[in-house]
Amino acid sequence: MSERKPALTPADLEAISERTVTHYDLAAESFWAGTHDHDVSQNIAALLDHIEGQPPFSILDFGCGPGRDLLTFQRLGHRPVGLDGSARFVEMARELTGCEVLHQDFLSLDLPAARFDGIFSNASLFHVPRQELPRVLRELRAALVPRGVLFSSNPRGDNQEGWSGGDRYGVYHDLAAWQAFLRAAGFDELLHYYRPPGLPREQQPWLASVWRRRDS
Numbered sequence: 001m002s003e004r005k006p007a008l009t010p011a012d013l014e015a016i017s018e019r020t021v022t023h024y025d026l027a028a029e030s031f032w033a034g035t036h037d038h039d040v041s042q043n044i045a046a047l048l049d050h051i052e053g054q055p056p057f058s059i060l061d062f063g064c065g066p067g068r069d070l071l072t073f074q075r076l077g078h079r080p081v082g083l084d085g086s087a088r089f090v091e092m093a094r095e096l097t098g099c100e101v102l103h104q105d106f107l108s109l110d111l112p113a114a115r116f117d118g119i120f121s122n123a124s125l126f127h128v129p130r131q132e133l134p135r136v137l138r139e140l141r142a143a144l145v146p147r148g149v150l151f152s153s154n155p156r157g158d159n160q161e162g163w164s165g166g167d168r169y170g171v172y173h174d175l176a177a178w179q180a181f182l183r184a185a186g187f188d189e190l191l192h193y194y195r196p197p198g199l200p201r202e203q204q205p206w207l208a209s210v211w212r213r214r215d216s
Helices: 010-026 028-035 041-048 068-075 087-097 130-143 175-184
Strands: 058-062 079-084 101-103 116-122 144-155 160-164 168-172 187-195 206-213
Touching: 010 028, 010 087, 010 168, 028 087, 041 068, 041 116, 041 144, 041 187, 041 206, 058 068, 068 079, 068 087, 068 116, 079 087, 087 101, 116 130, 130 144, 130 175, 144 168, 144 175, 144 187, 175 187, 175 206
Parallel strands: 058 079, 058 116, 079 101, 116 144
Antiparallel strands: 144 206, 160 168, 187 206
16 A cells, blocks of 8 residues: 655645746746647637537636637637736736736635636646645636536646656646546536547547536
8 A cells, every 4th residue: 555645734835836836937938939839729619619608708717828728718709817826927918818817826716706607727737736636626616607617638647746847746647536536526527538639548648628517
């Protein structure tokens, strides 16, 4: 039986956030250069296709980075709001889109209740330490309207947790672990798939999933 890791202290969590955010602040321009042309249309469609009602939709881009997907939602006619922990990313996203962009740490969220039809979390929730994930997911659920939809895409793994390259903290969930977290937080699964499409599973490092807020 593997030994249970000791709980992260408040000081540990603060250090995780500060170090990870600092990495993105310092790499903001190179991050934009390397990701601004990535095609995540499959993920955007997966969210929008499952939101009930008539558009335009109110969308929270959770971990919006410099604003690439925020801009896409805006151009599609929706009402997106960004959120990121990196002050530099927030500045860049506001300048790019003119949208409201919240500067909030993922571990210290202050979100309005029942505000969003959908939440788009592309390559962001994996930065939340495992012990904090149930709370963060419940906070995201509370920010959704009844039957609202959460999309997530995370780099997958065998449930490893820790530092990557010494400067970014991540948790690399497998499908079963991720499903258990989301179901316990009050979501029902609608869809999951691996990316990039059309490749053997060992060449698909991303696990994407779509979830509906459970209200019954």
